[in-house]
Amino acid sequence: MEADVSRGDYIDPKAGKALFADFAARWLESRIVDPSTKVRYEYIYRLHVAPAFDRRQVKSILPSHIQAWISDLNERYGPSTIKTSFLVLQGVLELAIADEAIKKNPARSPVVQMPKHNGEELIAWADERVHAVIHAHPDFFRLIPAIAASCGLRQGELFGLALEDVDFDEELVRVRRQIKKLGADHVYALPKNDRERVVPLPQWAAEAIRRHVKVHPLLACSLP
Structure with a gap:
């Protein structure tokens, strides 16, 4: 712990016990985007992110949890929904880092991979x-x-x-x-x-x- 303090890397263990939902509320409130984008972020968060992570302490969220969540979304939703859901999740965790609740963003782990979707060939109408x-x-x-x-x-x-x-x-x-x-x-x-x-x-x-x-x-x- 003393070494972390000297390097400026010390994280108060109590900070990591804060719930994901607390950081999500602040992240959503702080977005500087057009109104329709903000509505979409809130909609995506409520339907796809909150059910999986709201009640978790931010320090308890692991890359494996995120990858399982992405895999589950991929079975039921399209690329746009998955991409926006991941953007919201990653942004909330970045805020947790900025507020010194966690050291690393588990969403940025190499273990976490987004599904690859091959776009369909576009054919112009006659x-x-x-x-x-x-x-x-x-x-x-x-x-x-x-x-x-x-x-x-x-x-x-x-x-x-x-x-x-x-x-x-x-x-x-x-x-x-x-x-x-x-x-x-x-x-x-x-x-x-x-x-x-x-x-x-x-x-x-x-x-x-x-x-x-x-x-x-x-x-x-x-x-x-």
């Missing part, structure tokens, strides 16, 4: 299928899949698109916002990674937008 999907929508909503197919926008970006974001002269679309679900509400937020971007606007998509606004003039007034 033009016939794209047009079939577009025309399967009611006329008022037909522009949404048309822009999705032509500009590659994500769903939230499509719902957040305004007519003012379309530059017909330069033939481009400025992706400035997206709509995110925040609890029971929907809010405007910056696009993914908090970065605006510009995407090309094909001529046929530009013509589709012009026709749509001409047929539905109130649409231009109702957009944000």
Whole structure:
């Protein structure tokens, strides 16, 4: 113990007896992220992390416990859920280190391995299928899949698109916002990674937008 003190590595044994739940509450509260990300962290923690670790003392959590937990998640959930769950767990344990409750993060042990998921090959739809999907929508909503197919926008970006974001002269679309679900509400937020971007606007998509606004003039007034 004296050697640890002299090296500055001494950890009060009582500190390690603190419950994982105590550090988790502080970690979640301290996150500086957009509201929807914070909601997801809290959701993931409540459903996937808390049941396994909440009642454990942080000093009692071993790499083997974490690996067994990851294996169990892998049998029931997809890569995104596992990745976010592990991010939350690792972050809470890093806070425990920063607060000098434990010396090492068991989640960073070489014993702990995340499952490898081979992404499926993406196959572009044929033009016939794209047009079939577009025309399967009611006329008022037909522009949404048309822009999705032509500009590659994500769903939230499509719902957040305004007519003012379309530059017909330069033939481009400025992706400035997206709509995110925040609890029971929907809010405007910056696009993914908090970065605006510009995407090309094909001529046929530009013509589709012009026709749509001409047929539905109130649409231009109702957009944000």
